[in-house]
Amino acid sequence: MVLLYSCANKAQGPTGGPKDITPPQLVKATPLNNSLNFKKKQVYLDFDELISVEKANENVVISPPQTKTADVKAYGKRVTVSFDEELKDSTTYSINFGNAIVDLNEKNPVKNFLFSFSTGNQIDTLKISGDVIDAETLNPMAGILVGIYMDISDSAFYKHPFMRIGKTDEKGHFSIDNVKKGKYKIYALGDVNSDYYFQPGEGLALCDSMITPTFRREEMHDSIWKDSLHFDSIRTYMGTRFLPDNVVMRYFKENRKRQYYVKSERKDAYSFTLFFNTEAAELPKITPLNFNWDGKYMLQKNERKDTVTYWLTDSTVWKVDTLQLAMTYLKSDSLMKLVPVTDTLNIFQRKGKINLKAKKQKVAPKAEPYKFNTNINASFDVYAPITIKFDAPTETMDWSKIKLYHKVDTLLKEIPYKWKQADSTKMFYHISYKWVPEEAYELKIDSAVFTSIYKRVSDKFNGQFKIKSLDEYSSMKIYLAEFNPKVVLQVLDTKDAVVGTQPANTKGALFEYLKPGDYYLRMFIDDNGNGKWDPGELAKNKQPEEVYYYPGKFTLKANWEFEQTWNYKDTPLLQQKPKELIKDAASNKKRDNGY
Numbered sequence: 001m002v003l004l005y006s007c008a009n010k011a012q013g014p015t016g017g018p019k020d021i022t023p024p025q026l027v028k029a030t031p032l033n034n035s036l037n038f039k040k041k042q043v044y045l046d047f048d049e050l051i052s053v054e055k056a057n058e059n060v061v062i063s064p065p066q067t068k069t070a071d072v073k074a075y076g077k078r079v080t081v082s083f084d085e086e087l088k089d090s091t092t093y094s095i096n097f098g099n100a101i102v103d104l105n106e107k108n109p110v111k112n113f114l115f116s117f118s119t120g121n122q123i124d125t126l127k128i129s130g131d132v133i134d135a136e137t138l139n140p141m142a143g144i145l146v147g148i149y150m151d152i153s154d155s156a157f158y159k160h161p162f163m164r165i166g167k168t169d170e171k172g173h174f175s176i177d178n179v180k181k182g183k184y185k186i187y188a189l190g191d192v193n194s195d196y197y198f199q200p201g202e203g204l205a206l207c208d209s210m211i212t213p214t215f216r217r218e219e220m221h222d223s224i225w226k227d228s229l230h231f232d233s234i235r236t237y238m239g240t241r242f243l244p245d246n247v248v249m250r251y252f253k254e255n256r257k258r259q260y261y262v263k264s265e266r267k268d269a270y271s272f273t274l275f276f277n278t279e280a281a282e283l284p285k286i287t288p289l290n291f292n293w294d295g296k297y298m299l300q301k302n303e304r305k306d307t308v309t310y311w312l313t314d315s316t317v318w319k320v321d322t323l324q325l326a327m328t329y330l331k332s333d334s335l336m337k338l339v340p341v342t343d344t345l346n347i348f349q350r351k352g353k354i355n356l357k358a359k360k361q362k363v364a365p366k367a368e369p370y371k372f373n374t375n376i377n378a379s380f381d382v383y384a385p386i387t388i389k390f391d392a393p394t395e396t397m398d399w400s401k402i403k404l405y406h407k408v409d410t411l412l413k414e415i416p417y418k419w420k421q422a423d424s425t426k427m428f429y430h431i432s433y434k435w436v437p438e439e440a441y442e443l444k445i446d447s448a449v450f451t452s453i454y455k456r457v458s459d460k461f462n463g464q465f466k467i468k469s470l471d472e473y474s475s476m477k478i479y480l481a482e483f484n485p486k487v488v489l490q491v492l493d494t495k496d497a498v499v500g501t502q503p504a505n506t507k508g509a510l511f512e513y514l515k516p517g518d519y520y521l522r523m524f525i526d527d528n529g530n531g532k533w534d535p536g537e538l539a540k541n542k543q544p545e546e547v548y549y550y551p552g553k554f555t556l557k558a559n560w561e562f563e564q565t566w567n568y569k570d571t572p573l574l575q576q577k578p579k580e581l582i583k584d585a586a587s588n589k590k591r592d593n594g595y
Contacts, residue, residue: 003061005413011569013016015206019412021106021108022108023102023103023108023110023111023531024047024048024049024051024101024102024103024110025048026046026047026110026113027045027046028044028045028046028047029043029044029045029046029115030043030044030104031043031117033116033117034116034117034118034123035117035118035123036117036118036120036122037118037119037120037121038117038118038119039119039590040088041083041087042080042081042082042083042084042572043080043081043095043115043117044078044079044080045078045079045080045081045115045183046077046078047077047078047101047110048077048080049077049103049104050076050077050103050104050105051074051076051077051079051101051102051103051104051281052101052102052104053072053073053074053079053097053100053101054099054100054101054107055101056072056073057069058085058143059097059098059100059587060072060095060096060097060100061096061098061165061166062093062094062095062096062166063095063096063165063166063176063177063178063221064080064088064091064161064162064163064164064165065095065147065161065162065165065196066082066083066084066085067085067161068085069084069095069194070082070083071084072086074101075151079097079101081095081164086093087119087120088293089119089120090116090118090119090120090121091119091120092116092118092123092124092178092180093113093116093117093118093119093122093178094114094115094116094118094164094177094178094318095114095116096113096114096167096175096177097110097113097114097115097168098112098113098167098169099111099112099113100113101113107131110249111575114177116177116178123178124178124179124180124181125178126178126179126180126181126213126214126215126242127175127176127177127178127179127213127215127242127245128148128166128175128176128179128184128211128213128242128244128245128247129166129173129175129176129242129244129245129246129247130146130173130174130175130244130245130246130247130248130249131168131171131172131173131174131246131247131248131249131357131574132144132146132168132172132174132205132249133172133248133251133573133574134249134250134251134252135205135250135251135252135535135536135544135547136252136524136533136535136544136547137496137547137573137577137583138547138549138573138574138576138582139172139577139582139583140168140170140171140172140173140582140584141168141172141188141251142168142169142170142171142172142584143167143168144163144167144168144172144174144188144189144190144203144205144251145162145165145166145167145169145188145189145190145191145196146167146174146176146186146187146188146189147161147162147163147164147165147176147186147187147189147196148162148163148164148165148176148179148184148185148186148187148211149162149163149184149185149187150163150182150183151185152183152185154178154541155186156185156197156473157185157197157198157204157338157538158197158198159197161195161196161197161357162187162189162196162197164176164177164178164179164195165446165465170584174495179213182212182213183210183211183212183255183558184210184211184212185207185210185211186206186207186208186211186247186249187204187205187206188204188205188206188249189202189203189204189205190202190203190204190251190253194351195534198399198538200256200258200335200336201253201256201257201332201336202253203251203252203253204251204252204253204254204538205249205250205251205252206249206536206538206541206543207247207249208541208543211244211247211387213242213243213244214242215241215242215325216240216241216243217238217240217241217245218238218239218241219236219237219238219239220236220237220238220239220241221235221236222234222235222481223235228363231502232337237308244363248573248574250361250536250543250544252535252536253535254535254536254537254538255534255535255537255575256336257277257278257279257280258277258278258332258336258594259273259276259277259278259279259280259331259332259338260276260277260331260332260398261274261275261276261277261327261329261331261332261343262276262277262400263275263345264345266323266347266348266349266350267350268349268350269312269318269349269550270311270312270318270392270454271307271309271310271311271312271392272309272310272312272323272347273307273308273310273318274307274308274309274310274327275306275307276305276306276307276308276329276432276484278304278306278330279304279305279306279331280304280305280306280330281305281338282305282330283299283301283305284308284327284328284329285327285328285329285505286310286326286327287325287326287327287328288323288324288325289325289326289344290320290323290324291316291317291320291323291324292317292324293312293314293317294314296312296313296314296317297310297311297312297313297314297317298310298311298313298393298425298572299311299424299425300393300423300424300425300427301353301424305403306466307502311392311393311425311453313453313468314419321348321349322346322347322348322349323345323346324344324345324346324347325344325345325347325535326342326343326344326345327341327342327343327345328340328341328342329341329342341376349435351412367456368456369456369457369458370390370391370392370450370451370457370458370459371390371454371458372388372389372390372391372450372458372461373388373389373490374386374387374388374389374443374461374463375387376463376464376465377441377465378464378465378466378511379411379465379466379468380435380441380465380466380467380468380589381467381468382437382467382468382470382473383436383511383512383513385402385430385431385432385433386430386432386443386463387422387426387429387430387431388426388427388428388429388430388431389429390427390428390450390452391427392427392452392453392454392456393426393427393452393453394426394427394450394451394452394453395426395452395453395455396450397426397449397450398449399419399449399450401445401449402419402431402443402444402445402446403444403445404417404431404433404441404442404443404444404447405441405442405443405444406436406439406440406441406544407439407440407441407442407485412442415433417432417433418431418432418433419431419432420432431443431525435467436467437467437468437469437470438466438467438468438469438491439465439466439467440463440464440466440467441465441467442462442463442464443461443462443463443465444461444462445458445460445461445462446460447459447460463592464504464545470559471558471559472515472518472558472559473512473513473514473515473559473560474514474515474516474556474557474559474560474561474562474565475510475511475512475513475514475560475561475562476491476510476511476514476519476554476556476562476563477508477509477510477511477562477563477564478502478508478509478511478521478559478563478564478565478566479508479509479563479564479565479566480504480565480567480568481529481565481566481567482567482569483504483506484504484525485501485503485504486504486525486526486527486529487504487523487524487526487531488502488503488504488523488524488525488526488531489502489503489504489509489521489522489523490503490521490522490523491511491514491519491520491521492519492520492522492581493517493518493519493520494517494518494520494523494580494581496583498522499514499519500514501531503526503531504523508563515556515572516556516557516560517555517556518553518554518555518556519553519554519556520551520553520554520581521549521554521564521577522548522549523566523568524545524547524548524549525545525546526545527545528545533547534589548568548573548576549576549577549578549581550564550566550568550576551571551576551577551578552578553578553580
């Protein structure tokens with residue numbers, strides 16, 4: 001029977017028993033948690049199983065912050081914290097491990113593990129907690145320091161490390177533990193260089209008022225579970241609630257971003273482009289070193305002046321393989337002040353692949369046409385102009401040879417249109433007409449209508465399109481329950497991207513020509529009236545402009561007009577943003593890293 005049983009179970013093998021879901025248990029601590037008059041520089045924590053500390057430098061927060069990083073390591077069943085500097089007298093120290101301590105095999109965490117001791121004869125027990133959210137998107141921010149000062153001067157945040165700190169978790173929540181009685185200023189900080197105070201270029205959040213931590217006794221409720229899946233009952237007890245526990249900090253980066261040169265690029269012989277990391281205060285000054293262009297170039301720049309292209313109009317210059325030049329531009333120094341800097345650049349031309357067959361047969365290269373593209377497609381939006389975009393600046397054009405036709409039955413009827421140049425280098429044009437829904441049109445462009453500054457001529461073009469029916473669109477009209485003339489409303493898609501912007505209107509803000517689908521709604525209070533959201537400014541104690549989300553989704557159908565009245569103060573700020581739009585706090589931290 002034993003032999004038969006062993007044969008029958010031969011394929012199954014040992015199962016190893018049920019999965020371990022029990023986190024490690026602390027069995028001994030040196031010193032004891034909340035000990036007084038502790039003067040040594042090592043803390044030992046012993047657990048009932050083998051453990052590890054996950055990413056100690058990121059996840060373990062020691063308060064008050066350490067000038068020299070404490071060494072946190074796991075050996076077998078023991079966690080050791082070794083301080084590398086003298087402990088302060090009469091000070092409460094807290095070591096917040098968060099969920100960093102896990103068992104070695106299953107990675108079950110010791111959740112929200114906090115260990116405290118005092119170097120004096122009393123331990124501070126008050127607490128300040130709340131949340132840090134992105135000021136523009138209301139997404140939670142992970143890994144952001146939140147700290148306090150008793151020094152109420154505005155300069156403290158610039159000059160001195162925080163007195164005590166906490167750090168936001170994956171949900172953007174923070175807790176500053178073991179705080180003594182008093183009044184405090186509180187800030188959030190994206191501490192790039194780990195010095196625990198603000199440096200220009202770092203992200204931050206500030207609070208308008210002083211904070212006085214306190215507590216009260218109140219009835220509390222706790223859920224009792226039979227196991228990890230089955231609920232048992234609710235336990236009611238008297239507990240201590242530490243206040244404030246709902247501090248909301250709106251995190252932002254000032255418009256004063258660090259400015260520096262990024263790279264150059266020369267995709268073809270006729271132009272080169274300079275890239276800067278952020279909006280430039282002024283254009284760079286170019287001094288040629290191995291060529292002389294004598295102003296024979298065209299300058300193309302975007303609105304932010306962070307991308308600048310120089311189109312060369314002198315053949316002796318564009319035939320130079322490597323352009324050597326001195327570039328003087330404004331660069332941010334360590335204090336975020338713009339100072340002139342001169343760099344020497346060698347700008348190489350990209351070489352295309354050589355056609356060996358054509359070279360062998362001595363085939364003359366074919367002259368390239370002056371290329372352009374349009375936004376015309378078979379189904380065209382009723383509100384959109386036709387756009388024509390060229391790959392180089394235009395020298396001449398003959399609009400008389402560009403015809404726009406309205407197709408009536410089988411006949412083409414020529415119609416007048418309006419055109420305008422949409423940029424400074426004659427590379428971008430708009431053709432506009434008041435389209436009739438469901439009607440067909442045709443744009444015809446003869447050959448050689450456009451000539452580039454490099455004497456290339458354009459090819460013939462013929463584009464046919466039909467205007468969409470109004471039945472294919474939806475519209476939204478948004479009323480404010482409490483009208484505010486400074487409000488700017490934004491319709492968002494399912495990726496939290498803006499698809500329409502309108503100022504608030506007493507008769508309702510109308511969003512037309514929306515494609516059927518799911519949409520969301522956001523607004524900001526445009527205090528300075530510039531039509532865009534602006535972050536705060538630390539030097540002026542200025543908060544970022546307020547942002548609110550409508551706490552629901554709008555599903556629009558074709559040929560449907562939708563109206564909604566919104567009271568943006570009805571729902572608490574942290575509960576406003578729809579869950580399906582919220583990006584996890586870890587991704588927000590990655591986006592925030594760096595200057």
